[in-house]
Amino acid sequence: MRKVELYRFSLPMEAGVILRHQRLKTRDGLLVCLTENGKQGWGEISPLPEFSEETLDEAEASTLGWLHSWVNGEQAFESALPSVAFGLSCAMAELNGFLPQKADYRKAPLCNGDPDELFAALGSMPGEKVAKVKVGLYEAVRDGMIVNLLLEAIPDLKLRLDANRSWTRAKADGFAKYVQPEFRSRIQFLEEPCKTRDESREFARDTGIAIAWDESVREADFMVEAESGLAAIVIKPTLVGSIQHCQMLVQQAHQAGLMAVISSSIESSLGLTQLARMAAWLTPDTIPGLDTLSLMKSQLVRPWPESELPVLDVDSLDVVWRR
Numbered sequence: 492m493r494k495v496e497l498y499r500f501s502l503p504m505e506a507g508v509i510l511r512h513q514r515l516k517t518r519d520g521l522l523v524c525l526t527e528n529g530k531q532g533w534g535e536i537s538p539l540p541e542f543s544e545e546t547l548d549e550a551e552a553s554t555l556g557w558l559h560s561w562v563n564g565e566q567a568f569e570s571a572l573p574s575v576a577f578g579l580s581c582a583m584a585e586l587n588g589f590l591p592q593k594a595d596y597r598k599a600p601l602c603n604g605d606p607d608e609l610f611a612a613l614g615s616m617p618g619e620k621v622a623k624v625k626v627g628l629y630e631a632v633r634d635g636m637i638v639n640l641l642l643e644a645i646p647d648l649k650l651r652l653d654a655n656r657s658w659t660r661a662k663a664d665g666f667a668k669y670v671q672p673e674f675r676s677r678i679q680f681l682e683e684p685c686k687t688r689d690e691s692r693e694f695a696r697d698t699g700i701a702i703a704w705d706e707s708v709r710e711a712d713f714m715v716e717a718e719s720g721l722a723a724i725v726i727k728p729t730l731v732g733s734i735q736h737c738q739m740l741v742q743q744a745h746q747a748g749l750m751a752v753i754s755s756s757i758e759s760s761l762g763l764t765q766l767a768r769m770a771a772w773l774t775p776d777t778i779p780g781l782d783t784l785s786l787m788k789s790q791l792v793r794p795w796p797e798s799e800l801p802v803l804d805v806d807s808l809d810v811v812w813r814r
């Protein structure tokens with residue numbers, strides 16, 4: 492006997508969380524719970540505004556279509572919508588026991604440039620110290636100085652930087668000029684420095700600063716390939732697709748000698764803990780990019796260890812569909 496519950500959630504965000512061009516006041520999405528033979532599997536489907544191509548309504552329609560056939564005995568599922576493919580594959584994976592329980596709750600702390608705050612976050616971090624800094628929002632020169640300051644202040648720190656394709660080659664060079672040459676190797680990678688892939692490749696070649704693909708991974712013509720100056724690919728499952736698809740990308744990256752970094756698309760604590768399990772399973776040697784829970788005012792159903800945010804219970808959610 493198969494049973495399904497589909498819920499909608501809307502979690503309040505901290506003030507001032509801005510995605511590209513809009514303020515994100517709430518994080519909205521769907522939770523699905525599949526039951527079969529006394530076992531349960533949960534999944535989160537939460538397309539991210541400005542990043543996902545599908546809307547939440549489209550994701551809901553696609554999810555309902557699949558859930559109807561699943562309760563009627565169908566097995567396979569295919570969704571062209573990445574958020575749906577990810578959430579349903581998580582629910583199926585929990586039901587079938589192939590998403591291991593063991594999780595990697597380390598996360599590369601997102602740092603706003605204040606070294607004192609970063610000291611505090613890194614103090615409790617066992618092993619490798621890696622933090623992530625968003626660059627490209629203000630002056631490139633200022634970004635360069637902050638990177639210098641942090642690497643100088645914390646000698647065993649490595650940084651991941653993310654420019655989200657915001658720089659021209661000239662701006663990117665302005666940044667690189669301010670980073671002391673001996674510090675460049677402690678930049679684990681800089682995600683998508685320039686507006687085009689070719690400019691980013693040239694930047695890496697000319698500056699010796701390693702780059703990573705993030706936005707590119709989601710483009711139709713993208714292939715995982717070793718390239719000089721390329722250190723990593725960033726995999727955001729909500730934007731990329733099913734667990735199986737992500738697993739294939741990770742394998743291709745590792746075969747090409749690249750790091751694969753499982754990262755957040757600002758999922759709730761339920762989705763984030765599943766990403767932490769995927770990371771422990773698929774990328775055990777790499778700290779995942781999951782430091783986004785603190786952007787929210789509440790957790791959802793499953794808590795993240797040591798988070799003090801209140802946890803919203805499933806009973807307080809609106810039911811979209813139940814069979």
Ligand SMILES: O=C(O)CCC(=O)c1ccccc1C(=O)O
Binds near residue numbers: 623
């Ligand atoms: O990758 C991380 O460490 C955190 C996640 C993150 O930065 C992010 C989260 C949602 C949407 C876009 C991005 C981004 O990489 O710019």
Ligand SMILES: [Mg+2]
Binds near residue numbers: 682
């Ligand atoms: Mg990025």
